Amino acid sequence: MALDLVDYQQKAREAVKAFWGNREAARQKQIETGKADQGERAGVTAGKNMDGFLALVLDIIKANGLAHAEIHQNRAMLTLPGYFRPTKLWDLLVIYKGELIAAIELKSQVGPSFGNNFNNRTEEAIGTAHDLWTAFRAEAFGKQPRPFVGWLMMVEDAPGSRSAVRDSSPHFPVFKEFKGASYLKRYDLLCQRLVQEQLYTTAAVIAAERSAVDTGDFTELSSMTSLRTFVSTLAGHVAAEAARLG
Numbered sequence: 001m002a003l004d005l006v007d008y009q010q011k012a013r014e015a016v017k018a019f020w021g022n023r024e025a026a027r028q029k030q031i032e033t034g035k036a037d038q039g040e041r042a043g044v045t046a047g048k049n050m051d052g053f054l055a056l057v058l059d060i061i062k063a064n065g066l067a068h069a070e071i072h073q074n075r076a077m078l079t080l081p082g083y084f085r086p087t088k089l090w091d092l093l094v095i096y097k098g099e100l101i102a103a104i105e106l107k108s109q110v111g112p113s114f115g116n117n118f119n120n121r122t123e124e125a126i127g128t129a130h131d132l133w134t135a136f137r138a139e140a141f142g143k144q145p146r147p148f149v150g151w152l153m154m155v156e157d158a159p160g161s162r163s164a165v166r167d168s169s170p171h172f173p174v175f176k177e178f179k180g181a182s183y184l185k186r187y188d189l190l191c192q193r194l195v196q197e198q199l200y201t202t203a204a205v206i207a208a209e210r211s212a213v214d215t216g217d218f219t220e221l222s223s224m225t226s227l228r229t230f231v232s233t234l235a236g237h238v239a240a241e242a243a244r245l246g
Helices: 008-033 039-043 051-066 115-137 183-196 227-245
Strands: 070-072 079-081 087-089 092-096 099-109 148-156 202-208
Touching: 008 051, 008 202, 008 227, 051 070, 051 092, 051 099, 051 148, 051 227, 079 115, 087 115, 092 227, 099 115, 099 227, 115 148, 115 183, 148 183, 148 227, 183 202, 202 227
Parallel strands: 099 148, 148 202
Antiparallel strands: 070 092, 079 087, 092 099
């Protein structure tokens, strides 16, 4: 049976529109109430910016055989046990017949400050996955096949994320692929290596300008980290688990 990718491109465009629209709505609401946060924080405190992508992921799961699974998106039900820490809060969990089917993180970053945020996102992504797989090997989830572990990142497409970045490494050379690489290129390399090192089943990064609030246009960086790769890999995993568990 063919996988159902639920017209993901159109839904992703709607998700991009919602991302920028929700940020602006949150900022305007804070201005109206006289409680505006500083800088870009005003657009993120509402916590709904990635909901369009969450809806896309839910559609993929439901369309490929697990509509009857436990699909958790409420904060109180999103924790998993860790190995190096007691628990970790995820953005979406799928559990079926007592098995962890999928754990997914949805992240975003906008300018003007890309440097520190890139490093924080990188450390978070690596640490989260390492903790989960160590807990998995210690049978924190019982004896079961490897779950789908996904990481989806949306980055503002702007001069600050597209420009070449210099690094200082006085003792040993930086890997050549990082030299002069923009933050968007670094996210692409990060996602590729997260998958190559089997920290994530798949990891994707897309970029969108603020003007995409009207168009929903977005850009992908490589086929390995594309949204199509993310949704098709997720759909395949869900379909296989639905067939295995009946």
